[in-house]
Amino acid sequence: MAVTKHSKQRDAIIEELCHRHDHPTAEELYLALKMKMPNLSLGTVYRNLNMLSDDGTIQKISVGGADHFDGNADNHYHMLCSECKRLYDVTYPVLEDIEKKAHDFVDGRITSHTITFIGVCNGCL
């Protein structure tokens, strides 16, 4: 079902997600919001994050065994810290031509691509 009506919970989820620059999991977001909306439900957070990422309003990134969410829906790359498992933005310019170039190496049609760097963040070094 597509997003149609408004709700305080949904607005709060979007606002929280866009105003922080880490890439929280549903539960991390839930815990942060729970303080301001004590009877927020974890299911509501999951439901909204999935609807919004289906919509293309936000981005879902599945790495390290959990789904992380990113308020920035434009394609960009990430780094996963292998120590703390946090996900960071990598502002490396997007390889605009890689999908076209890769076409010859694939049996099918490419619609998008993701690059994930694995490493250790400064905090963990």
Place this chain on the structure above:
Amino acid sequence: MAVTKHSKQRDAIIEELCHRHDHPTAEELYLALKMKMPNLSLGTVYRNLNMLSDDGTIQKISVGGADHFDGNADNHYHMLCSECKRLYDVTYPVLEDIEKKAHDFVDGRITSHTITFIGVCNGCL
């Protein structure tokens, strides 16, 4: 604990994984092997796949909410079919310099990278 002893189960897992060119999940591998080894345990498959990927003998790829395994441990790229959720090899040449180049855009140290193309495979088109 590192891999030391041999076992029929482990050998069968490696053989099956290396002789097929899709990238099965633990369960897919389990179901295929179960036919030849009826009392194989799913836990054994998981345990071995994790030990072998810790060793660097095989590769674990976490995409689409599940872990897929690849008998080819050399870095190479993949395509995830958004229809059937199967994972395919992409023989696109590895971008040897991208980690060095990305260094300036990251707060930390990069140790590896993955590229995943998302698309629709020929079978699903």
Place this chain on the structure above:
DNA sequence: TATAATAACAGTAACAATTATCATTATTGA
């Protein structure tokens, strides 16, 4: 080759992340 140490096993329980269900509440258009 027998044996002792222990890695690996099967089976199952536990776990964490996510999704589905359902009765109630909030939003929206008429």
Place this chain on the structure above:
DNA sequence: TCAATAATGATAATTGTTACTGTTATTATA
């Protein structure tokens, strides 16, 4: 204002994975 229904909170169910436990298989050494 009110009816239709999307969205919610609470909780149950599901899924993918890991941990536990008693038993079996492998291996190095005697």
